Amino acid sequence: MTAVEETNTRDTATPPTMHGALANMDEEHSYWLDSVEGEVPSDIHGTFIRNGPGRQRIGDTPYGHWFDGCGMLSLFSIAEGKVHFANKYVRTPKYLKETASQSIKYRGFGTQIPGGVLKNVGRMPGNPANTNSVYHGGKLLALYEGGRPFEVDPTTLETVGEYTYDGELKKSNVFSAHGHFHGPTGDWVNFGTGSSGMGLKGPKLCFNIFRINPAGKMIAKGQLPVDYFPFAHDFALSSKYAIFFINSITMGPIGQVMLGARSIAEGVDFDENQPMQIALVDLDTMQEVRRIETEPGAIVHFGNAYEEGDEVVVDAMWADQFEANEALSDIFNAEALKGGEWRRYRINAATGALSFEVLSDVNSEFPSFDQRQACRPHELTFAAASVENGSDSFFNGFHRANSNGDIQLHTLEPGFYGSEPLYAPSTESEREEDGYILEVVYDGFAHRSSLVIFRAADISEPIASLPLRHHLPHQFHGFWNNEVLLKAALAG
Ligand SMILES: [Fe+2]
Numbered sequence: 001m002t003a004v005e006e007t008n009t010r011d012t013a014t015p016p017t018m019h020g021a022l023a024n025m026d027e028e029h030s031y032w033l034d035s036v037e038g039e040v041p042s043d044i045h046g047t048f049i050r051n052g053p054g055r056q057r058i059g060d061t062p063y064g065h066w067f068d069g070c071g072m073l074s075l076f077s078i079a080e081g082k083v084h085f086a087n088k089y090v091r092t093p094k095y096l097k098e099t100a101s102q103s104i105k106y107r108g109f110g111t112q113i114p115g116g117v118l119k120n121v122g123r124m125p126g127n128p129a130n131t132n133s134v135y136h137g138g139k140l141l142a143l144y145e146g147g148r149p150f151e152v153d154p155t156t157l158e159t160v161g162e163y164t165y166d167g168e169l170k171k172s173n174v175f176s177a178h179g180h181f182h183g184p185t186g187d188w189v190n191f192g193t194g195s196s197g198m199g200l201k202g203p204k205l206c207f208n209i210f211r212i213n214p215a216g217k218m219i220a221k222g223q224l225p226v227d228y229f230p231f232a233h234d235f236a237l238s239s240k241y242a243i244f245f246i247n248s249i250t251m252g253p254i255g256q257v258m259l260g261a262r263s264i265a266e267g268v269d270f271d272e273n274q275p276m277q278i279a280l281v282d283l284d285t286m287q288e289v290r291r292i293e294t295e296p297g298a299i300v301h302f303g304n305a306y307e308e309g310d311e312v313v314v315d316a317m318w319a320d321q322f323e324a325n326e327a328l329s330d331i332f333n334a335e336a337l338k339g340g341e342w343r344r345y346r347i348n349a350a351t352g353a354l355s356f357e358v359l360s361d362v363n364s365e366f367p368s369f370d371q372r373q374a375c376r377p378h379e380l381t382f383a384a385a386s387v388e389n390g391s392d393s394f395f396n397g398f399h400r401a402n403s404n405g406d407i408q409l410h411t412l413e414p415g416f417y418g419s420e421p422l423y424a425p426s427t428e429s430e431r432e433e434d435g436y437i438l439e440v441v442y443d444g445f446a447h448r449s450s451l452v453i454f455r456a457a458d459i460s461e462p463i464a465s466l467p468l469r470h471h472l473p474h475q476f477h478g479f480w481n482n483e484v485l486l487k488a489a490l491a492g
Pocket residue numbers: 177178233234301476477
């Protein structure tokens with residue numbers, strides 16, 4: 001792994017942990033990356049967008065969970081072998097009020113407003129818009145699963161405001177951070193937890209499902225009933241189906257949250273007696289057509305999905321626990337963040353038969369693949385990996401799984417920490433192998449981050465490494481868009 005110059009004097013016997021990158025990045029930048037080790041390929045053209053909490057503290061107070069820091073978009077605009085960097089916070093009400101007061105003004109997933117129960121009773125968590133982004137239908141949206149999306153102007157990174165798809169997303173709707181592209185149509189499908197009305201036992205819980213066409217119009221909605229409130233972060237999308245794994249991570253009684261007695265995160269539990277359910281929703285009718293019960297499990301993220309005859313093939317990261325929540329709730333002291341094993345499920349939509357194979361048992365998370373293969377059989381999937389190299393307090397590598405069974409693992413040097421490895425296509429070729437992997441790497445020795453580029457065909461060594469002038473706080477998710485839209489990057 002390449003490193004910036006400052007690392008020449010580093011003490012490799014005691015490599016730094018990931019915690020340095022939890023430092024706030026309060027400044028907003030816009031500049032060209034003028035130092036390159038290696039060469040940026042001329043056949044990458046577009047924008048690599050990352051979203052994540054840019055600050056973990058406000059004033060002197062840390063947020064109560066990694067999920068609660070305010071969302072900051074980081075844009076790497078890449079064209080003609082040059083890279084421009086810019087970052088800007090999403091101007092949510094939470095960001096604006098907390099910046100002005102330099103104190104916690106909103107509850108979060110794991111954060112309570114200081115001052116006890118009375119300060120929290122009846123208050124919904126704020127929306128930090130910090131988890132993911134999408135550019136679809138001409139709109140750049142910053143996404144967070146506990147609220148509606150925020151529109152951001154992709155030419156300036158200025159926040160436009162909360163986005164509702166012409167009023168289709170109601171005030172009570174939430175919209176997950178993991179929508180998926182429907183390859184055959186170019187539609188984008190997303191979901192959010194909600195209720196379908198009141199029943200004898202209280203609100204009837206459901207997943208609301210939303211389908212948006214390439215022009216950005218919401219063209220269909222559906223509802224999938226669920227009988228308990230699971231941690232529902234992502235789903236999978238094939239050509240015919242939205243596939244939901246209703247997992248064994250439960251959220252506890254929501255009443256205690258509403259009364260202000262605890263945060264949502266404090267109720268999160270892996271219930272080993274709760275079987276996981278898999279539900280198929282037909283995209284044409286938006287109706288559930290199959291539900292299967294299987295062993296308890298925790299799946300947070302999914303890769304691609306596609307059909308082979310009656311079988312629906314789904315890539316997913318499976319674990320038999322959700323210890324990650326404890327680490328995320330105490331991120332400043334967390335010793336390790338781990339993922340799961342990489343499974344390829346096969347669900348027979350006609351018979352309900354279910355099977356899976358383990359594609360890779362490397363501990364992994366944040367799967368990524370060539371979006372041109374969305375809902376179609378694909379060869380390559382990439383994922384962040386946690387490898388025991390004496391310095392594994394965060395994802396410290398990534399790997400590449402070929403559907404033919406070949407696995408290639410890239411392990412960073414101790415003291416370096418990676419992120420979701422995002423696939424960017426080549427402008428010259430439609431082959432998955434000819435694309436690139438974009439990885440933001442944090443150098444704990446120099447307290448500085450770099451954009452590192454690998455060939456998708458061979459991730460053994462990077463082909464370009466571009467240090468930023470500063471660190472980037474660990475991010476959650478990225479998005480690739482085949483256009484450069486930022487005015488500052490077009491002016492160069
Ligand atoms: Fe996620």
